[in-house]
Amino acid sequence: MIKFLADHPEVFITDKKILVISDIHIGIEYYLYQHGIVIPPQAEKFQKTIESLIDLTKAKILVMLGDVKYKVPGTSIRELKEIPKFLENLSEKIKIIVTKGNHDDFLQTITPEDVKIYSSRGFKLGNYGFFHGHAWPSKKLMQCDYLFMGHLQPAFEFRDKLGYTSIQQVWLKGKLDQDLIKKKYKISKTGKLNIIIVPSFNRLSGSLAVNKTLKEDLLGPLLTNNILDINKTVAYLLDGTCLGRIIRT
Numbered sequence: 365m366i367k368f369l370a371d372h373p374e375v376f377i378t379d380k381k382i383l384v385i386s387d388i389h390i391g392i393e394y395y396l397y398q399h400g401i402v403i404p405p406q407a408e409k410f411q412k413t414i415e416s417l418i419d420l421t422k423a424k425i426l427v428m429l430g431d432v433k434y435k436v437p438g439t440s441i442r443e444l445k446e447i448p449k450f451l452e453n454l455s456e457k458i459k460i461i462v463t464k465g466n467h468d469d470f471l472q473t474i475t476p477e478d479v480k481i482y483s484s485r486g487f488k489l490g491n492y493g494f495f496h497g498h499a500w501p502s503k504k505l506m507q508c509d510y511l512f513m514g515h516l517q518p519a520f521e522f523r524d525k526l527g528y529t530s531i532q533q534v535w536l537k538g539k540l541d542q543d544l545i546k547k548k549y550k551i552s553k554t555g556k557l558n559i560i561i562v563p564s565f566n567r568l569s570g571s572l573a574v575n576k577t578l579k580e581d582l583l584g585p586l587l588t589n590n591i592l593d594i595n596k597t598v599a600y601l602l603d604g605t606c607l608g609r610i611i612r613t
Contacts, residue, residue: 366510366560368535369417371602373563375512375535376421380489383421383458385414386429386496386514387564389467390450391443395434396568403568407446410565411453418458426458429514429562430465430484430496434569439470452476463487465496465515491555497584503549509556511540515584517564519571520599520607533571534607536561538597545591559592563602574599574610 365378375384388410393403414426432451433443454460460479463486464471472481485502486495493505497515505511522530540557564571572578574594578587586592599607 368600368602368604369421370604372413372417373533373565373602374417375560375562376423377492380492381422381424382427382489382492383414383417383423383425384427384429384494384512384562385565386512386562387431387465387517387566387569388428389431389434389564389566389569390447391440392434392566392568394440394442405442405446406566406568407450411450414454415457423458425489426454426460427494427512428460428462429494429512430463430498431467431514431569432462432465432471433467436467437469439474444474447471448474448476451479455479461487461494463494463496466498497561497586500548500585503551506545506549506551506557507553507555509558511557511559513559513561513584513586514564516561516574516587517569517571518561518574518599519563520575520601521573531571531573533563533567533602534574534599535563535602536574536594536597536599536610538592538594540586541591541593544589548589548591559586561597 367376390407396403455478463482464484484496484499491509493508493511495501497513518534518536519531520534538559542554
C-alpha cells in the first residue's frame with residue numbers, strides 16, 4: 365500500500381517500509397544569500413523532520429528522488445560542509461538510496477560510503493521504480509506497476525475573484541501510456557506503470573503550477589513526449605484533498 369503522509373511532501377510504501385522524498389536542494393540558502401536573501405541553514409531542520417517521519421512510519425529504507433544538492437554545476441562551500449554530515453547522521457538510523465537529479469553532479473564525491481547512489485535512470489525495488497525525471501528512466505523500470513518521480517515539483521495555483529493567487533504543493537497521480545513506452549523501449553510487455561510525482565521537500569526551491577501553461581524544457585522527457593499526459597493526472601493537496609484532473613489555463 366502507498367500512503368501520502370498528511371501535510372508532508374513524503375510518501376510511504378507500507379509493504380516495503382520505504383519512505384520517499386524528493387528535491388531536498390541542500391545549499392539553496394547560499395544561492396539566496398548571494399542574491400540578498402538571508403535564510404538560516406536548513407540541513408539540521410530537514411534531518412530532524414525526516415527522523416521524526418522515520419520514527420512515525422518505522423521505515424527501513426529512505427529513497428531520495430534526486431536533487432539532494434542545489435548548486436549546478438559544481439558544489440558550494442555550504443554543500444561541501446552540510447551534505448556529508450546530513451547523510452551520515454541519517455544513515456545511522458536508516459538505509460539511504462539516492463537516484464541522482466539534474467542538480468547532483470559530483471554528489472558521489474561528498475557522500476558517505478554506506479549511501480547507495482544510482483544514476484538519473486533510476487532503480488527498482490520489487491514492483492516499485494524510482495527516478496528523478498529530467499532524463500529517460502531505465503528500461504528495467506518499465507516492468508514496474510508503480511513509479512515515483514521528482515523533478516517537476518508540482519503545485520496548484522488558486523486565484524480568487526480579486527485576482528489574488530496562492531500556490532499550494534500537490535501530489536500528482538497518473539499512468540504512463542503503455543503503447544508509447546513499448547515503442548520507445550522496444551519491449552512487448554510492461555507493468556501497470558502507475559506514476560506518482562512527488563512534491564519538493566524543500567519549499568524554498570519553489571514549485572511549478574501544473575494548472576498553468578508549462579514550459580517544456582522544465583518537464584522532462586515523459587511529459588514532453590506525451591508518455592505522461594498531465595491533463596490526465598489527478599492532483600491532491602498535501603492534506604489529502606483531491607482536486608481532480610488537471611485543467612491548464
